[in-house]
Amino acid sequence: MVxxxxxxxxxxxxxxxxxxxxxxxxxxxxxxxxxxxxxxxQDVIPKKxxxxxxxxxxxxxxxxxxxxxxxxxxxxxxxxxxNGYLTEMDPNGNxxxxxxxxxxxxxxxxxxxFQLRKGVEFHNGKSLDADDVIASINHHRGDQSKSGVKDxxxxxxxxxxxxxxxxxxxxxxxxxxxxxxxxxxxxAIMPAKDGKADNSGVGCxxxxxxxIDFGVKATAKRFSxxxxxxxxxxxxxxxxxxxxxxxxxxxxxTGQIHAxxxxxxxTVHLLQRNRGLELTSISGTQHYVxxxxxxxxxxxxxxxxxxxxxxINRQQLLDTLLSGYGQLGNDHPIxxxxxxxxxxxxxxxxxxxxxxFHLKKAGHSDLxxxxxxxxxxxxxxxDAAVLYQQDAAKAGITIDVVRxxxxxxxxxxxxxxxxxxxxxxxxxxxxxMFSTAYAAGAAWNETHWKNPRFNELLIAARSELxxxxxxxxxxxxxxxxxxxxxxxxxxxxxxxxAMSTKxxxxxxxxNWDLDSFRCAERWWFTDV
Amino acid sequence: xxxxxxxxxxxxxxxxLTLWIVSLIIFAGVQLLPGDIATELLGxxxxxxxxxxxxxxxxxxVPAYLRYFDWLSSMLHGNFGTAxxxxxxxxxxxxxxxxxxxxxxxxxxAISVPLALVGGIVAALYRNTFVDRAINVVTxxxxxxxxxxxxxxxxxxxxxxxxxxxxxxxxxxxTSVLDRLIAMALPALTLAVVVMAHMLRMTRTSIINLLGxxxxxxxxxxxxxxxxxxxxxxxxxxxxxxxxxxxxNLAYLITGVVVVEVVFVYPGLGQLIVDSxxxxxxxxxxxxxxxxxxxxxLLNLTSDVLSIVMNPRLMHPK
Numbered sequence: 055m056v057x058x059x060x061x062x063x064x065x066x067x068x069x070x071x072x073x074x075x076x077x078x079x080x081x082x083x084x085x086x087x088x089x090x091x092x093x094x095x096q097d098v099i100p101k102k103x104x105x106x107x108x109x110x111x112x113x114x115x116x117x118x119x120x121x122x123x124x125x126x127x128x129x130x131x132x133x134x135x136x137n138g139y140l141t142e143m144d145p146n147g148n149x150x151x152x153x154x155x156x157x158x159x160x161x162x163x164x165x166x167x168f169q170l171r172k173g174v175e176f177h178n179g180k181s182l183d184a185d186d187v188i189a190s191i192n193h194h195r196g197d198q199s200k201s202g203v204k205d206x207x208x209x210x211x212x213x214x215x216x217x218x219x220x221x222x223x224x225x226x227x228x229x230x231x232x233x234x235x236x237x238x239x240x241x242a243i244m245p246a247k248d249g250k251a252d253n254s255g256v257g258c259x260x261x262x263x264x265x266i267d268f269g270v271k272a273t274a275k276r277f278s279x280x281x282x283x284x285x286x287x288x289x290x291x292x293x294x295x296x297x298x299x300x301x302x303x304x305x306x307x308t309g310q311i312h313a314x315x316x317x318x319x320x321t322v323h324l325l326q327r328n329r330g331l332e333l334t335s336i337s338g339t340q341h342y343v344x345x346x347x348x349x350x351x352x353x354x355x356x357x358x359x360x361x362x363x364x365x366i367n368r369q370q371l372l373d374t375l376l377s378g379y380g381q382l383g384n385d386h387p388i389x390x391x392x393x394x395x396x397x398x399x400x401x402x403x404x405x406x407x408x409x410x411f412h413l414k415k416a417g418h419s420d421l422x423x424x425x426x427x428x429x430x431x432x433x434x435x436x437d438a439a440v441l442y443q444q445d446a447a448k449a450g451i452t453i454d455v456v457r458x459x460x461x462x463x464x465x466x467x468x469x470x471x472x473x474x475x476x477x478x479x480x481x482x483x484x485x486x487m488f489s490t491a492y493a494a495g496a497a498w499n500e501t502h503w504k505n506p507r508f509n510e511l512l513i514a515a516r517s518e519l520x521x522x523x524x525x526x527x528x529x530x531x532x533x534x535x536x537x538x539x540x541x542x543x544x545x546x547x548x549x550x551x552a553m554s555t556k557x558x559x560x561x562x563x564x565n566w567d568l569d570s571f572r573c574a575e576r577w578w579f580t581d582v
Numbered sequence: 583x584x585x586x587x588x589x590x591x592x593x594x595x596x597x598x599l600t601l602w603i604v605s606l607i608i609f610a611g612v613q614l615l616p617g618d619i620a621t622e623l624l625g626x627x628x629x630x631x632x633x634x635x636x637x638x639x640x641x642x643x644v645p646a647y648l649r650y651f652d653w654l655s656s657m658l659h660g661n662f663g664t665a666x667x668x669x670x671x672x673x674x675x676x677x678x679x680x681x682x683x684x685x686x687x688x689x690x691x692a693i694s695v696p697l698a699l700v701g702g703i704v705a706a707l708y709r710n711t712f713v714d715r716a717i718n719v720v721t722x723x724x725x726x727x728x729x730x731x732x733x734x735x736x737x738x739x740x741x742x743x744x745x746x747x748x749x750x751x752x753x754x755x756x757t758s759v760l761d762r763l764i765a766m767a768l769p770a771l772t773l774a775v776v777v778m779a780h781m782l783r784m785t786r787t788s789i790i791n792l793l794g795x796x797x798x799x800x801x802x803x804x805x806x807x808x809x810x811x812x813x814x815x816x817x818x819x820x821x822x823x824x825x826x827x828x829x830x831n832l833a834y835l836i837t838g839v840v841v842v843e844v845v846f847v848y849p850g851l852g853q854l855i856v857d858s859x860x861x862x863x864x865x866x867x868x869x870x871x872x873x874x875x876x877x878x879x880l881l882n883l884t885s886d887v888l889s890i891v892m893n894p895r896l897m898h899p900k
Contacts, residue, residue: 199635304749310750
């Protein structure tokens with residue numbers, strides 16, 4: 055049985071006292087290495103109060119409060135303030151229970167039983183029970199669903215209650231990582247009304263909806279009956295949509311907002327000089343991809359793919375495009391922070407000679423290919439393509455960079471042209487990432503890659519309960535991706551955010567920007 | 583019928599015709615955009631299945647010409663319809679934004695029009711002197727810089743260094759008048775700087791053009807001081823072209839301020855139309871475009887009427 059997070063024992067005051075007394079006794083090293091204590095760096099008592107303003111580089115007039123339509127960080131952050139989720143990724147990358155106190159799989163990992171937390175109240179006064187959870191998940195399923203997570207939930211066969219505080223989910227195939235899906239930002243738990251989820255913005259999160267002007271700003275006030283102790287410190291919060299990064303930076307430096315996401319990496323070193331600001335750079339799961347269709351010439355030849363993989367200067371991309379705020383990629387999508395990251399896989403380096411060798415092996419003396427890029431994929435995608443063009447020229451490869459319009463990029467270019475730019479945000483588990491974009495038949499298999507061994511391992515690992523065995527399998531899969539797959543993954547980009555030094559925080563989560571979108575719940579003001 | 587009423591009637595009729603043609607162009611234009619709301623809303627997470635479901639639920643599977651007539655008839659009934667992306671009433675969506683946009687345009691005009699007129703007269707009065715040249719250089723420089731640059735310079739000095747004005751124009755329906763004026767100060771100043779040069783130069787040129795006329799000579803011979811010659815004798819005859827330029831700039835202030843809205847995060851109509859184009863929220867795009875077109879037509883009408891009223895020869899044709 056997997057135990058959830060016991061919030062009552064994590065009182066900040068007691069933690070502080072414990073740290074102090076432990077340090078006095080000279081036993082700090084022992085107690086923190088025992089793994090009981092989260093690795094908190096700060097020795098301060100969080101305080102209640104204040105109006106917290108967050109500036110984010112997204113938000114659109116077309117947003118809505120329905121979690122099925124949440125799109126981009128504006129609604130993700132606000133959604134995490136209004137709503138509770140069954141599970142939560144803690145700052146150390148461990149999955150803990152939020153609305154689910156604990157969960158238990160059947161032997162084949164096909165049936166999952168979630169035990170719900172008692173005493174959780176929605177903003178409208180309703181108590182959380184199994185029907186709410188069932189209605190909320192079903193909200194994303196079925197033929198009528200317009201939800202982005204519909205595909206993720208397609209293996210769900212049936213959801214039923216077992217008493218008011220237990221939810222039983224049956225899957226068509228075993229999935230050891232199923233509880234991880236339940237922390238997805240769209241799977242907010244809404245109160246059930248006549249068997250349907252009420253998607254009007256009533257949640258059971260730490261803040262109650264106060265007002266929202268879509269594409270402009272959203273405000274919420276602290277929920278007085280919030281069940282989680284030591285969370286949601288602010289009296290009220292405000293999320294502002296500030297698309298222009300210079301405007302965001304100005305607002306932060308002039309004190310009009312307290313935190314911002316997506317700093318401008320070109321000027322972030324200047325921002326660092328400001329003593330009133332704190333910069334956070336968290337390495338997470340976000341990475342940039344150059345996916346090729348492996349069933350289209352010339353990419354159908356594995357040696358051509360290898361030549362292209364050796365022809366990219368990863369270090370240069372990391373230094374120039376990301377100003378060093380990132381990690382090198384090894385042509386597979388698993389981040390170093392993932393527990394199944396293949397540590398022993400050698401890092402692929404820029405090597406024009408090896409690229410030439412593979413090109414020759416593929417029967418080409420030189421190669422001319424088209425690469426389609428747009429900054430819609432990620433900021434700097436076109437610059438990255440031009441840098442790559444220069445590197446590849448030294449290996450006898452001519453890359454013709456086709457600059458595509460940002461408007462409609464994901465509709466007309468990505469997965470339509472044989473080689474185009476893309477990025478992937480956080481997927482907390484290896485299985486989730488692989489099943490999303492690398493499995494045969496996946497809707498977003500952007501490389502059309504169908505490696506039989508890989509797909510066999512993917513299914514086997516999904517229902518394998520022994521971690522050591524899974525590590526072995528995932529390591530092999532990362533190797534296959536790296537040496538046979540169609541994706542060039544040169545860099546992982548950090549989440550670079552900035553905040554006022556008035557804002558207190560503990561260790562910052564690495565799932566997404568701004569403490570895995572939970573800044574409103576986890577942070578506090580030190581000067582109130 | 584009085585000629586002026588007849589002229590206005592004609593102009594209004596032409597305006598309505600233009601508006602109808604514009605509505606056709608708008609509708610055809612948005613049909614030509616690649617993709618539709620279903621693919622844009624779902625973005626990277628679009629699969630053929632979810633796209634089809636969304637498209638059907640939004641009524642996008644109906645032929646285009648039927649949707650046009652449907653839209654036109656409801657527009658004529660004053661019904662803007664509902665936004666595709668979130669089902670909200672478009673009139674409700676547009677109202678606060680339009681109000682913000684008009685208020686910003688009015689503030690910018692309130693700063694720039696008097697300054698431009700006074701500046702233009704001063705430049706004409708002291709033509710070819712140091713004062714005239716200084717005014718010319720400053721206004722030409724400000725019109726040559728792109729808007730966002732002017733905005734950033736103003737932010738740097740007035741918000742970041744001096745800290746007297748906010749760089750974010752955070753306004754909503756609960757903001758008080760005074761707070762609103764403070765919040766709008768920087769965007770209004772930016773716009774004023776950008777549009778002032780055009781009006782100022784026009785004022786100066788129109789006045790100087792008239793100075794060669796004989797009645798000006800007469801006025802001077804009467805012994806009137808130069809400023810009085812300019813203001814009493816030259817300016818009234820120069821007003822027609824100046825009014826045209828002012829009205830054109832007003833139209834620009836309402837319809838062309840997207841960049842300034844983005845830099846100051848001001849919730850006006852420009853941001854709404856950009857969002858809606860990106861998300862292919864066609865009814866909103868159409869409604870906004872129509873409002874912009876109507877603004878242009880209305881203001882042009884005003885400028886025509888003003889030039890007629892200010893010109894006795896047109897007012898009383900033989």
